[in-house]
Amino acid sequence: MSIWRVKPVSAFEADMKKSQLKRVLGKWSLTAIGIGAIIGGGIFVLTGTGAYNHAGPALALSFVIAGIACVFAALCYSEFASILPVEGSAYAYAYGTIGEIFAWIIGWGLILEYAMGSMTVAVSWSGYFNKMLKMFGIKLPEWLTTDPASYTGEGFSMNLPAFLIVILVISLLIKGTEKAASANNFIVILKVSAVIFVIIAGAFFINVDNWSPFIPDVQTIIVDEKPHQAYGLKGIISGAAAIFFAYVGFDAVSTQAGEAINPKKDVPFAIIVSLLVCTILYILVSLVLTGMISYQDFNPLGKYPEAIKAPVAYAFDIAGQAWAGYIITIAATVGLISVLMVMIMGQSRIFLGMSKDGLIPPVFSKVNPLSGTPKTNLMILGGFIATVAAFTPISKLAEMCSFGTLFAFTMVCVAVWILRIKQPGLERTFKVPALPVIAVCGIAINIYLMTQLSLDAQKFSMGWLGIGLLIYFLYGKRNSKLNNPQN
Incomplete structure (x- = not known):
């Protein structure tokens, strides 16, 4: 009955053999x-x-x-993925190392991370979609x-x-992972091309005066009708915490391990490559964007109130390059x-x-035999995400998602260290170098960033x-499969 009971590695292996999910994802699809x-x-x-x-x-x-905070967590995720290549990500890793109560807390945190992230993106997609419609002379009330x-x-x-895009995505996901992955591959090529276009085209319109001062003095601004301290070193740190949800992608790679063709090698590869590529692109785009227009122009109460919703497209509009705004808006609308x-x-x-572990109702583990997807699970999830996205402001969603992400990353750094000590003989196709140092750095920086959220x-x-x-x-403790081994 212990809340600290651990799911044995042999049980994960048995789950993998019984899994109805189809292994259709190669390393580049995962990336x-x-x-x-x-x-x-x-x-x-x-x-x-x-x-x-x-x-x-x-x-x-x-x-x-x-x-940098993500690199520490990504290395830890990669080692875990090489040991336990199953769906469930950090939740499964904690269940196999620390114990059920920790696994539950992480799983619940991951729900916060992904659900809030999905809602944030749905609201953001709506902003770009409305801008795209306006470009073609259509204005929704x-x-x-x-x-x-x-x-x-x-x-x-x-x-x-925001409501309708969630329903559309759910209908695509229900049809099967392979079809969804193919659509994703096409969109990613389009999106990366658009980002590279932003970096190259935007570089021609940089006004270096907009970078001065590069780190503005600390000052009080109004955010959501409340006074808020921004800028200075503290602003850089709180900015890192607030944008952290943008890095949730490499975590998502590990959730697909149950559908990877060669998960022990391909998941660690995809995690590290996707993180490195995107971090470089992020840094370059943020430099170009703040060079094109003043950071003060993103004030929702200022001259360009809509710039806060679709900042990259509006940067080109303000620079007098409306044609580029068309390209970016269409690419962002599709890319999101x-x-x-x-x-x-x-x-x-x-x-x-x-x-599958009995911690939430069995309806969520039913897999459609034709599509190889958890259809009912997706439909329930989609209805919830669509409804909340339709009625909730974006700023609240994004920061809660960052909390869930940082919390999960912290727990993975703890769990991989514990597993290395408790079961050093497990086969690991990827091992974190200098694990104690990496784990401590990951734990410290993630906890610190959590304290910097609002x-x-x-x-x-x-x-x-x-x-x-x-x-x-x-519910979970009583219905856990480890509590009812006969089931």
């Missing part, structure tokens, strides 16, 4: 899944809020810090494109495009679909792993974890 999730939120969405609310032109340094908290009019309002696709896919696989985000996130513990003790 594309990582890139597909990482490139999107950070570049097309949070560069504006990161620059104005936190770091100014020094946003590039925020991406460097977030990238505000009450159909705005959540109730942000709506300035009277009566009912909802973000209908793959981010949403990967996040929902990752979330459903975590539910699948938790349900107080509201921390309160909401701790409340979420509290609800999770309540559900565990009321």
